[in-house]
Amino acid sequence: MARNYIVSTAESKCATCSLREICLPVGLDKDETELLGDLINHKYRIRRGEHLFHTGLAFKSLYAVRNGFFKSCVLDSDGRQQVTGFYMTGELLGLDAISSEKHTCDTVALEDSEVCEVPFIKLEEISRRIPLLMHHFHKIMSREIVQDHTIMMLMGGRKAEERLAAFLLNLSERFAKRGYSSTNFILRMTREEIGSYLGLKLETVSRSLSRLQEEGIITINNKNVRLNDIYRLSHKISGYSD
Amino acid sequence: MARNYIVSTAESKCATCSLREICLPVGLDKDETELLGDLINHKYRIRRGEHLFHTGLAFKSLYAVRNGFFKSCVLDSDGRQQVTGFYMTGELLGLDAISSEKHTCDTVALEDSEVCEVPFIKLEEISRRIPLLMHHFHKIMSREIVQDHTIMMLMGGRKAEERLAAFLLNLSERFAKRGYSSTNFILRMTREEIGSYLGLKLETVSRSLSRLQEEGIITINNKNVRLNDIYRLSHKISGYSD
DNA sequence: CGCTATTTTGACCCAAATCAACTTACGTGG
DNA sequence: CCACGTAAGTTGATTTGGGTCAAAATAGCG
Incomplete structure (x- = not known):
């Protein structure tokens, strides 16, 4: 203000x-x-x-x-x-x-x-x-309130990679609702801020994103993300290992 | 319903x-x-x-x-x-x-x-x-919303014992506001439910409570808690080690 | 173009999860 | 009211995911 x-x-x-x-x-x-x-x-x-x-x-x-x-x-x-x-x-x-x-x-x-x-x-x-x-x-x-509960759930029981998956999907949906691409967007926040939000350290965020990229599920280049396989990304969250 | x-x-x-x-x-x-x-x-x-x-x-x-x-x-x-x-x-x-x-x-x-x-x-x-x-x-x-943010903060950055301390103090305040004892109350929920709320496993809850008891800060007997030293309990949260 | 902030990656460590055994409390029905 | 069976809690041993520390690479800003 x-x-x-x-x-x-x-x-x-x-x-x-x-x-x-x-x-x-x-x-x-x-x-x-x-x-x-x-x-x-x-x-x-x-x-x-x-x-x-x-x-x-x-x-x-x-x-x-x-x-x-x-x-x-x-x-x-x-x-x-x-x-x-x-x-x-x-x-x-x-x-x-x-x-x-x-x-x-x-x-x-x-x-x-x-x-x-x-x-x-x-x-x-x-x-x-x-x-x-x-x-x-x-x-x-x-x-x-519902959004906060979602985060509480993530922090309560989910592994780092699952939290990141849920985070990216949440952003994706919100961008979609606003008419932006749901698969291709820019992360406005730093790794540290993502980590803070999800209850992780920045190094863990970075590693998890790298792993998702190695698996071919996303492509990430600094702040630019592309979700290559939303299906597999969602499955990360549901706990199905494959 | x-x-x-x-x-x-x-x-x-x-x-x-x-x-x-x-x-x-x-x-x-x-x-x-x-x-x-x-x-x-x-x-x-x-x-x-x-x-x-x-x-x-x-x-x-x-x-x-x-x-x-x-x-x-x-x-x-x-x-x-x-x-x-x-x-x-x-x-x-x-x-x-x-x-x-x-x-x-x-x-x-x-x-x-x-x-x-x-x-x-x-x-x-x-x-x-x-x-x-x-x-x-x-x-x-x-x-x-504020209450949920508090929990998110606990889950994000706090150790098990600190989460428990914050949890007990929160209950304490709420009981006090209702005219009940702020230092002596019954936990209506199980260790597992506490853990779930705080993002911990039940064994960790049990151990943390035991440790708080060993330190003399609380007395806990199954569901009955007594807060012996609210000052030290609050300091657990603030991160001052003593 | 150089400086700083951010990100990535590696090596190591620790708090809490997991697995397990045992104890205690509690609700139910005899 | 007591005895039994089940649920809840405690405690120990071991494992592990993510934290911490460190260093190098990259991006972005002035």
């Missing part, structure tokens, strides 16, 4: 946004979308490496990713950093802050990005008038 | 419930609490070991724990079970199901328990008329 400058104040209406089918306005009619758009008075441009918000900051707003890519991470008491999520276009940042009215994680852009600020009090207000919006918002929060 | 019988249909008003300060009605006035209470037309008694709901079941309602203790767990593709949460008095079950309109986990009573059924559509309806209820509901969902 601190050092990000405003891109535009008005004229950034949801009604004309290409994301209205995957972002907050899902399912809303023209008037409702208009109403929602009126909330969004600020958009911010966050450059790669910059913070959108820091842990401890008073919670006022959620942020919808307009484009770009973010990570959220918590710092624990002895300074170690753990990534709690990656967020792409159309996803909502800051949901964890509602409960305590303070942000509980640092959120950082992994590429040059833009977000729409959604003042939370106002969002709640208009939710009262737009039941569908309220409902969709609840679904979004619920989806975050 | 299947085999639980109804305890009462009316007359189970939030207004007279001893949990109204930790459950959904937090902060509501008399009339609002009355309105909320009108939603709760069914309470169920779930006996130890019985399911409240199964994965895949169509989502209709949330359930507030009136008394007792529950676990939720997801089954992964090859049949392994992973505990995603433990729930006690006043907490809400089923939040993960909102997003897909199907329950994504099995929820099982770990002791004889009672729940209040909260029809979700109706909850959303009256939320429109009771902004504070809506807001509080959002806080509850957000709290679940």
